[in-house]
Amino acid sequence: MNNAIQPQRGAAVLTAMLVVTVGTVIAVNMMWNASLDLRRTTASLAADQSLLFLQGAEAMAGDILRADLIASGDIDHLGEQWAAEIPPMPIDGGVISGHLEDLHGRFNLNSLVYGGVADEISQRQFERLLMLLGLDQRLAGVAVDWLDADVEIEFPNGGEDNIYTGRNPPYRTANTVITSPSELLAMSGLEQDAYLTLMPYVTAIPSGSSLNVNTASDIVMASLSDDIDITYATQLVQERGMVGFTDINTRFQDLVEADVLTRISGISRYFLLTATVTLGTHQLTMYSLLERDSSGIVRSMFRSLGAQ
Ligand SMILES: [Ca+2]
Ligand SMILES: [Ca+2]
Structure with missing residues (x-):
């Protein structure tokens, strides 16, 4: 009789082990899927939040450029507030940073x-x-x-x-x-x-x-004329300092051809905003080409994410 019970017990143990194993595999699979779902949701949420923060940065850049037009619409130079690097600012769950560049300097x-x-x-x-x-x-x-x-x-x-x-x-x-x-x-x-x-x-x-000589680098300045070598261009950049040239026409009339003189100025309309948001392990950079018209309206002409 004992001989008949032994195989039955063995089969019961094997069945129980099989059930436990299958149950464990299903549970691990469910946890893995749940973990992936959580990560996907977190990443998706971070991407959505990042875009909203970057839109906020763009609106803030617009405010700065508008305020600059009111305060000093007749000149744009590197000592103005729009040209200052914005240090990383803490936001909910991360940081955001950005800076504006005058595209007329290129x-x-x-x-x-x-x-x-x-x-x-x-x-x-x-x-x-x-x-x-x-x-x-x-x-x-x-x-x-x-x-x-x-x-x-x-x-x-x-x-x-x-x-x-x-x-x-x-x-x-x-x-x-x-x-x-x-x-x-x-x-x-x-x-x-x-x-x-x-x-x-x-x-x-x-x-x-126009090309803004108040923001152009020495190399771009030297490209204006055969008569401006890089040493002289560096002097010009030092001379304008952080306040810009007081009279561009007078300063450049003997340095560049008359046709070139009509193409340089000290004011700008197009700016490039570069803004980066970091939320946990998620980081996103946005490049936005901003146009500021003469009435102070600032609009994005072109945006790209990740690469300029
Ligand atoms: Ca200005
Ligand atoms: Ca062609």
Whole structure:
């Protein structure tokens, strides 16, 4: 009789172990899924919250630029409040930081064409900028062809569709204005290293925008004329200090060509806001191109997340 009971007990123990094992696997699986759900929800919530905080930063930048227009609409320089770096500010669950940059202090790539036609003055300035940065000046002709409306190659250093349609994958020139300097990366002969060198000195704002000599760096200042070398440009930057030039026309009339003089000023309309929010392990950076019009209205023309 004992011999009959033993196998039955063994089967019962095995069944119990199987039930416990299956139960454990199901429980662990449920906990794992719940943990993943929690992480997904947390990340999604942090992303939503980050966007709201970044929108707040953009509104705050708008207020600062509006206040500046009221206080000093006739001049924009690096000593003004908008130019100050905003230190990281604590927010619920993290920190937010940001700064504004005057895009009129950079060379405007869209100035290379005006009304779809190549602009020689800007092309010469871009060639000087490339030279000052140790880059190939022929890139100026390539950029002009990328932007100008026609499909005729800028002689001798341009590049129209014939170059790009032969690539894999093939693509065409924009033949119009650009919205981001990163389009340079699509242009012939411009490798990533050259792009990274050039990036801090170029922008893409509407053609016809003036260059603000109160905010331009020494290298951009030197690109204005063959008569301004980098040493003299550094002196000019020191001279304007944190208050800007008192009379730009008088100061620059003997330094730059008359046509260039009409393209420089001391006031700005387009600014780049860079704002970063950190919430726990989640971090997000927003780049926002802000336009401040003459009535003080500030609007975002272009936003990007993560990359400029
Ligand atoms: Ca101002
Ligand atoms: Ca073209």
